[in-house]
Amino acid sequence: MMQTNSGYLVLAYIGAVIALNLVACDNSNSGDYMKREHSLVRPFQGVGVILPHWDFLGNTMVTSNYIRLTPDLQSKSGALWNYAPVMSRNWEVHVSFKVHGKGTELFGDGFALWYTKDRMQTGSVFGSKDHFSGLAVILDTYSNHNGPHNHQHPYLSAMVNNGSWSYDHDRDGTHTQLAGCEVRFRNVDYETLISIRYENDILSVSTDLENKNEWKNCFVVTNVELPTGYYFGLSATTGDLSDNHDIHSFKFFDIDTNSDVPYQDTMARANIIPNAKTFEPPREHKEDPKPGMSNAKIFFILLFVVVAAAGVAIFAISFFKERNARKHFY
Template identity: 25%
Template sequence: MHITSQSLRSIAWAALAISTARAQYVIDNLSFGQKLGGYISPDLRSVPHFDVKGIDDYVPQILSDRVILTPPYPGSKRGAIWAQEAMHHSGAWTASVDFRASGMERGAGNLQIWYVKESQAHETPASLYTVSKFDGLVLVIDQYEGRGGSVRGFLNDGTIDMAAQHDPDTLAFGKCDYAYRNRGELTPIKLHHAEGFLEVIIDGATCFKTDKIKLPEGYYFGISASSAENPDSFEIHRFIVSTSNTNTRDEPNRNRYANADQHQQQQNLASQKGHEQQTHKNQQQQNYGSSTSQSDIPKMLEDVLAGNIRSQQDQFADLHNRIQIINNRVFEIAELVERIHKDNADRWNELMHRVVPIDDRGAATIRNVEKVERTTMQILRDLESKDFKDMMNQIHRALENNQEGVMRSLPTVMGAVVSSHGPSMTTFFFIAVAVQIMITGAYIVYKKRKGGAPKKYL
């Protein structure tokens, strides 16, 4: 098959046209975490263009790359993050959320993604089961009906009181099952809205899709989470709203955001300059009074809330002391590890010196032992493989034959022994005569002694 250069140019122009048509433009004032590295907070206190809030003196924790709406401990906490600006895009748009849910084996909680009117936005964080009336869309992610996980979509025009419903889950217009807890990785979920349809995509697969919903512009995005007594921790790492339309209604706001960003940069530069001056001052103090500063470094600091440290100098001092404490502890751990490694090396060398190498005699002994083992194994195999029934029968017949032979030859042998070794008749005659002579002599001696004995007369 031959492809001409003209065909190649046509294919290239078609691919460029398709990529241009499908290009997505991120709306910065409705997104966070879209920058390189995933940084969402410059000062760990706020998220630009978003409001972060909680209830009952609880404030969600803001880190450099995530927002922890509900903590892993304790439970029964609620947190939310709301966009400060409305969505002013009439064309196709996509809202993408990367979150993580983790907790104990039977932990519980729920996560809501909102797109509602301004009257419901920025309110106290609530879930589907506690909110009364709202106008807009909400996606609920929880363990509905005891399953591993469920994603459900709800719509309301402001007339339905969700909190008063006996079973609000029956009002869902779309749902799917998805195990989102303790996955060990981020879970991406997308809400794609275009002319004529609304699609929810989770982890790259379509959860549900409908062509009967059209969301109006001018609504606000928000994410809320609540945990149960056995809590689930919900972390939001990215929230990105993108559109394929470059001409948007928020163009007039860009100058305001640019001025705000410029003002923020000026504040950051001033803060950095003050930080450098404070660092230079501390270095000078260390150079002129190192002997006293070493003794002033605390060994341990108590935990304090970030809100209790007001001034920048106190913040820097607290951070400086804690970094020095961590540095000292790391140095001590490094020394301990090095000492343990040295002790193990010394013990290994001592053990190797005590081991006597095997000489030729030892090798010969080992060979003899191996030979005995092989012979023993051969005997065992022979004993296990052979049948000794015939051999036992032969031994039994041999014993019977030996017994019969002994019984036949025993009288003859005994007669021969008696005849060859027994006494003769002459011997018996002389023995009888000698016995008679001895008896007669003994009687004569008795009579003589009796006759010669003195007599007594009465």
């Protein structure tokens, strides 16, 4: 009986090892494999406040099932950064997330996925630094911006920056974006996913927002040059409006595994400056024209003028009557 139980234990151990290997080799395409030094997979088992291969800051909270970048409270900010530089020239990232909160019409602000030269830098762009060097993929949920827009929110966009440009919040970054699409992922009962694939200088972004286990293309941009040796990160922020921004997994797939890319070429990519050749030059930010007065405001102004004029007329009539009365008396 002891031998039988031992046999079952051995089989169970072998099965567990195989299952772990299958998770580690989870792939988006045959030939790609997941690298754990750039990935986060549940359950999140940090030691104290430490996550293996990752740092976090701000209001970020780590649980076994999700990592919450911000709670559904005002004026919160959090970030999560991988501390291993990415040396793969071609790669793909899958992020599972949920954005949810008590707001029904107004909510915000959103979160961003980063592939940048600098890490652990706080700032004004969804909790991370402006004038960054690298790639930002932004999921903007704040629908109460000033100025006209030709899209609805939430809105997904990408920006490549060489460190000299600023992200324009008032225009959702449309003055400097590569491309974008409307996305609806708030307050759903299931996890939503985004895929970012960078291969042969082609940036492809897809989403799975309807729980159908299939990718829907958002945009594809060619001639995007990104260096090796940059870092992955995620950050989120809230202002007067808020949401929970939860990360459920971050999976990095190395596309170079079975490729013929020479090692020297991969290393040489570390020296290039991030750029996108098909990218329109940033347009100058122009302030919105001051809005005209509302009908209600115009009504109350006219009412005040009429009342004031009536008051002046009554005073004048009373004044002249009293003056005439005095003349008759003398």
